[in-house]
Amino acid sequence: MARLNVNPTRMELKKLKARLTTAVRGHKLLKDKSDEMVRRFSLIIKENKRLRDEVEKELSETLRQFSVARSVTPAYRAETAFAMPSVAVKADCGVKSVMGVEVPKIQLVDEKLSDGLPYAYPEITSEADYSVTKAAALLPKMLALAETEKTVRMLAEEIERNKRRVNALEYVMIPQLEETIKYIKSKLDENERAAVIRLMKVKNRAEV
């Protein structure tokens, strides 16, 4: 490992020692953070898997049902019946922090399909009504999935980034500092020995 390019002086030694302590402490903190993030991540991803399986199953079912229901209605009629929705769902979008990562927090603002469906009844078969209701009922779950899935992706990114930081400290920063400190120490010792020898020589010469 390459050592840093510094002058071998006591000043530098002191500075480097301080840096080393900071680096070691930072490394420990980051490692702890990484462990905790991984723990949370594994919880969240399990939740995510469960939600996704549920949503995928129910949604495919609903969509299939709807396309069957729609196929018995003439296309232009279905188009006109569904052209103007009378409701618009909204979601309350906030953020929360998971281990310092800002992740979305979504909640459906409660505006139910108020007593009835947003189109004229005679045009549409009851199967279609049924699947529309079901799709609307599925929305909160889909939003929950959207929230967890985004959290998972952001957290994964952050874990990766954090891992890189930990590794940079562990395998580059800290060894480099240690190496440099060792080098300065040996240089200083060497100087000291040289000084002692010089003194002895001078003394010898003086005595002669």
Place this chain on the structure above:
Amino acid sequence: MIGKIAIIGDGDSIMVFRAAGVATFSAENEGKAREVLRKIAKDYQIIFLTEELAKPLTEFLKRFDEEPYPVILSIPSKNGSTGHGTELLKSAMERALGVDILFNN
């Protein structure tokens, strides 16, 4: 903050959501979907995208992972699930943990 919800997909899959009160944008191929996404990413906080369209756009969608919003979620279309969502989950897990803790096969 009140956010709006949108869905992008082929005509049949999204119609039912229009009735349920979600803004719908139809896109028949990924190029169109990308265009629509660019246009609406600022206005809609939550965007559902059918798997058929999300799959070729995986790289493009990554850029939305930096910020909390918009949230883009791939959902199965009327043709059923292609497993793309699970795959995304898997890749995130492998990146973060290095191991597979959910799908041990």
